[in-house]
Amino acid sequence: MRLALTSLLAFGLAMGAARAESVDLELVFAADGSGSIDDEELRLQRKGWADALTSEDVLxxxxxxxxxxxxVAYMEWGGPSSQVLIVDWHVIRDAASAQVFADKLLSAPRGAYGYNSISNAIDFSVRLVETNAHDGTRKVIDVSGDGANRGxxxxxxxxADALAKGFTINALAIRRPGSGRPGGPGGMPLEDYYGQNVIGGPGSFVEIANETQPFAVAARRKLLTEIADTGGAARHASR
Structure with missing residues (x-):
């Protein structure tokens, strides 16, 4: 009986591997949905990513x-116990498939609550990749937020655990000068905090959304870089 169960398990694992679809990139959008992001800002983030993914140059x-x-999959994070899968895994190969993902993203209800557990968002994103039905050449977690880790x-x-599993973590710092929003500890610029504490892996980088580069522009630039796998040489290099 034990031999039969072992054989059955091995067969199941083999069949699962055989069904995995090969892709160039497995990408999790890990977006800030915490209490510091109001409904309008949440909408602008989602629309920025949706527009970037459906743009002709990204396609x-x-x-x-x-x-x-x-x-690609899209999750939003808040406090330590609040990580919400907003749009489950979709394969993007053309304008039609990208639009399906974008439409779901823009119509999904808000779900995250609490404040700024980037660490638990990374753990959640790793699990999303490890349990999906895709086999990517690269695995990227794309963290976007307006503050430091708080829980x-x-x-x-x-x-460190994500990097040891072969992930690359990139970040998009939502910086609003004069807004009173938190940056890094001790007044450190948020992009520097993300560069030192969040990103890692081959070619990892930080993009910045601010008054001169709106979120939609930053999202498109970032997505193009991730798809092309050129890294962020002009921005913050990986540690």
């Missing part, structure tokens, strides 16, 4: 990959 970048296809397990541990 061309996807098509130009070795396989011409990526897999959950230590950020250094979550980051």
């Amino acid at each position: 061309n970048g996807i098509r130009n990959g070795p396989l011409g296809v990526i897999a 959950g397990r230590p950020l250094e541990e979550a980051r």
Whole structure:
């Protein structure tokens, strides 16, 4: 009986691997949905990512990959116990598939609450990738937020565990000068905090959304870089 169960498990694992779809990139959008993000800001974030993913230059970048296809999921995070899957995994290969994802993203209700557990958001994103039905050449977690980590397990541990599993973590710092929004500890610029404490892995980088570069522009630039896998040489290099 034990031998039969072992054989059955091995067969199941083999079948699961056989069903996994190969893609150029497995990408989790890990977006800030905490209490510091009001409903209008949440909408602007979602629309920024939706517009970026459906833009012609991003779609061309996807098509130009070795396989011409990526897999994406979108989650929003708040406090340590609040990570919400907003749009489950979708394979993006053309304008139609990108639009389906964008429409779901823009119509989904808000769900996250509490404040700023980037560490638990990273852990949640890792699990999303490890349990999906795709096999990507690269695995990227794309953290966007307007403040530092404030809860959950230590950020250094979550980051280190993700990097040890072969993930790259990139970040988008939502910086609003004069808004009174939190940056890094001791007044550190948020992009520097993300550069030192959040990002990691091959070619990792920080993009900035501010008054001169709106979120939609930053999101598009960031997504193009991630799809092309060129890294952020002109911004913050990985540690």
